[in-house]
Amino acid sequence: MATAQPTPLSPVIITGGASGIGRACAEVLAEAGRPVAIWDLDADAAQALAASITRDHGVKALGLAVDVGSLEAISAGVAASRDALGTLGGLVHAAGVSGVATLEQLTSENWQRVLDINLRAQPFIIQAMLDDLKATPGSAIVGIASINATQGNALNPTYSATKGGMLAMNRALADELANYGVRINSVSPGQIATPMLLGGLEHAPGQKEAFERRILLGRLGEPREVATAVRFLLSDEASYITATELVVDGGNLSSQRG
Numbered sequence: 001m002a003t004a005q006p007t008p009l010s011p012v013i014i015t016g017g018a019s020g021i022g023r024a025c026a027e028v029l030a031e032a033g034r035p036v037a038i039w040d041l042d043a044d045a046a047q048a049l050a051a052s053i054t055r056d057h058g059v060k061a062l063g064l065a066v067d068v069g070s071l072e073a074i075s076a077g078v079a080a081s082r083d084a085l086g087t088l089g090g091l092v093h094a095a096g097v098s099g100v101a102t103l104e105q106l107t108s109e110n111w112q113r114v115l116d117i118n119l120r121a122q123p124f125i126i127q128a129m130l131d132d133l134k135a136t137p138g139s140a141i142v143g144i145a146s147i148n149a150t151q152g153n154a155l156n157p158t159y160s161a162t163k164g165g166m167l168a169m170n171r172a173l174a175d176e177l178a179n180y181g182v183r184i185n186s187v188s189p190g191q192i193a194t195p196m197l198l199g200g201l202e203h204a205p206g207q208k209e210a211f212e213r214r215i216l217l218g219r220l221g222e223p224r225e226v227a228t229a230v231r232f233l234l235s236d237e238a239s240y241i242t243a244t245e246l247v248v249d250g251g252n253l254s255s256q257r258g
């Protein structure tokens with residue numbers, strides 16, 4: 001019988017790594033000794049986080065300006081991350097935009113931008129780092145989906161399409177990647193206290209309380225509570241887990257409260 005290998009400490013790219021869930025992923029992975037490439041639109045925040053991670057955890061960290069909506073930027077970002085950190089062994093695609101647009105507000109431009117960032121980016125990042133993943137034992141990928149992959153919300157059909165698309169896409173990618181010993185899974189957060197969610201709640205009186213009534217654990221989640229699930233899925237502790245969705249929502253999809 002095969003025995004579990006030690007958790008690999010290969011470098012991980014984290015998109016959207018300067019804020020919220022991505023930021024928490026960078027921090028908990030670095031705590032476990034993994035070098036991190038923090039990609040974000042906000043270069044200053046990414047570089048400041050990389051500097052504090054290296055100082056606090058003694059691992060290599062790179063902060064990089066990458067717009068994951070651009071295929072050219074993705075390809076340059078993978079090359080720069082490899083140059084700085086060495087052969088890559090993990091990816092967390094956390095960059096995302098909520099892109100609120102009802103049917104009346106929908107345009108081909110806002111539809112395409114949300115699709116490009118939330119969904120298209122991930123397979124093209126994987127393509128650009130595939131040789132690294134194949135060469136690194138224990139390589140794994142996590143895409144950050146959402147409970148909106150499953151719940152219907154009139155405000156965000158585009159967002160929901162990207163998140164449902166990610167679940168389906170990752171099951172398909174898992175089939176090919178398994179041939180190379182690479183695992184891929186999706187994590188679906190519920191309502192997590194990040195700038196994305198809290199920004200929206202500021203303009204919606206009573207919404208936070210409505211969320212809390214529905215959630216079985218009675219509160220919003222913290223970014224770190226998603227990040228530790230991501231770290232598990234990227235580690236060899238999860239060596240027999242691929243092509244699945246891990247819901248991290250405090251009991252939201254399953255709730256009849258509200």
Ligand SMILES: NC(=O)c1ccc[n+]([C@@H]2O[C@H](COP(=O)([O-])OP(=O)(O)OC[C@H]3O[C@@H](n4cnc5c(N)ncnc54)[C@H](O)[C@@H]3O)[C@@H](O)[C@H]2O)c1
Pocket residue numbers: 015016017018019020021022039040041042066067068069093094095096097098117144145146147188189190191192193194195196197
């Ligand atoms: N917060 C929640 O309640 C929640 C729930 C379910 C899913 N999610 C998902 O979690 C992920 C992270 O969201 P968050 O809540 O931490 O949001 P956030 O806004 O705090 O962080 C998102 C980060 O992505 C970056 N980003 C946006 N567009 C980018 C681009 N084109 N290229 C590179 N970086 C880009 C932003 O600059 C930001 O730093 C998203 O995919 C989101 O859809 C969040």
